[in-house]
Amino acid sequence: MTENDLPDSLIRTMRNARRVVALTGAGISAESGVPTFREAQTGLWETYEPLDLATPEAFERDPRLVWEWYEWRRKLVDAAEPNAGHRALVELEYWLPDFTLVTQNVDGLHQRAGSRSVIELHGNITRSICSAERTPIDPGLTELAPPPCPQCGASLRPDVVWFGEALPAAAILDATESARSCDVFFSIGTSSLVQPAASLPEAATRSGAIMVEINPEKTPLSSRADYVLRGPAGEVLPALVSAIYS
Numbered sequence: 343m344t345e346n347d348l349p350d351s352l353i354r355t356m357r358n359a360r361r362v363v364a365l366t367g368a369g370i371s372a373e374s375g376v377p378t379f380r381e382a383q384t385g386l387w388e389t390y391e392p393l394d395l396a397t398p399e400a401f402e403r404d405p406r407l408v409w410e411w412y413e414w415r416r417k418l419v420d421a422a423e424p425n426a427g428h429r430a431l432v433e434l435e436y437w438l439p440d441f442t443l444v445t446q447n448v449d450g451l452h453q454r455a456g457s458r459s460v461i462e463l464h465g466n467i468t469r470s471i472c473s474a475e476r477t478p479i480d481p482g483l484t485e486l487a488p489p490p491c492p493q494c495g496a497s498l499r500p501d502v503v504w505f506g507e508a509l510p511a512a513a514i515l516d517a518t519e520s521a522r523s524c525d526v527f528f529s530i531g532t533s534s535l536v537q538p539a540a541s542l543p544e545a546a547t548r549s550g551a552i553m554v555e556i557n558p559e560k561t562p563l564s565s566r567a568d569y570v571l572r573g574p575a576g577e578v579l580p581a582l583v584s585a586i587y588s
């Protein structure tokens with residue numbers, strides 16, 4: 343998708359916008375080589391369903407399996423680089439008076455791209471916490487899977503929100519506040535299936551925001567978007583930023 347494919351009315355709206363929110367999902371990291379959450383897992387993990395592993399019950403049942411799954415994903419993320427889509431959002435943060443980036447992703451690529459304020463709804467797999475005290479702990483180099491907490495001996499776990507767990511209260515509150523008070527809300531690279539994140543676009547439109555979806559595929563949100571930019575974030579976002587600010 344090039345700048346010419348972008349609706350003039352959207353470019354004008356963005357030039358006049360003051361407060362913009364972008365919600366991102368696994369799709370924005372796809373072009374960095376990080377598999378999306380629902381893409382078939384590869385290799386050793388192809389027989390596992392992420393939804394079955396990313397739960398407290400799975401960790402309770404088989405802590406080693408779940409810890410090793412996250413180790414595998416951490417290595418994928420460490421080897422990945424932010425892409426043009428991540429970098430375009432850094433530019434939007436630079437140019438706009440009030441820009442809020444809310445991510446469902448746990449890969450930390452927005453921060454590595456240079457985004458300064460990122461609301462992480464689902465945590466970050468590059469961080470570990472004690473499963474009992476929930477204090478951040480660096481596991482260091484260890485063969486133990488999962489390593490024990492040096493303070494209390496309980497297992498360490500990834501600092502992510504599993505299915506069935508509550509999101510960090512401040513994160514979902516700040517994200518909802520921003521959605522309710524923005525002029526334009528972007529939903530980028532998400533299947534719009536996971537709650538409560540998937541309710542943020544509706545909170546924005548109910549408060550009068552223009553809602554834009556960026557995704558190569560149709561999602562349950564598409565029919566309610568004011569604009570659907572049907573393409574990969576790594577192409578659409580740079581084209582949008584260049585059309586607005588060139």
Ligand code: BV8
Pocket residue numbers: 366367368369370372373378379380381396446447448464502503504505506507508509530531532533534535536537538556557558559561573574575576
């Ligand atoms: C909670 C961390 C309650 C772990 C993740 C109804 C209402 C409320 C809740 C529920 C409900 N029904 C069910 C629930 C429970 C559940 C839920 O939503 N389930 C879903 C499956 C229906 N929600 C929860 O459990 C949440 N907690 O509700 O708690 C509570 C309250 C108080 C006290 C106790 C409990 C917790 C949800 C968080 C789960 N953790 N991640 C980990 O990653 O290991 S979510 C996980 O899915 C990832 O974070 C991922 O980001 C997220 C969402 O997926 P997407 O990002 O959308 O990724 P996906 O692969 O699905 O889609 C990718 C998209 O990208 C596609 O559309 C594709 O077309 C597009 N794409 C591909 N390439 C590109 C692209 N787009 C742009 N460019 C490209 N190049």
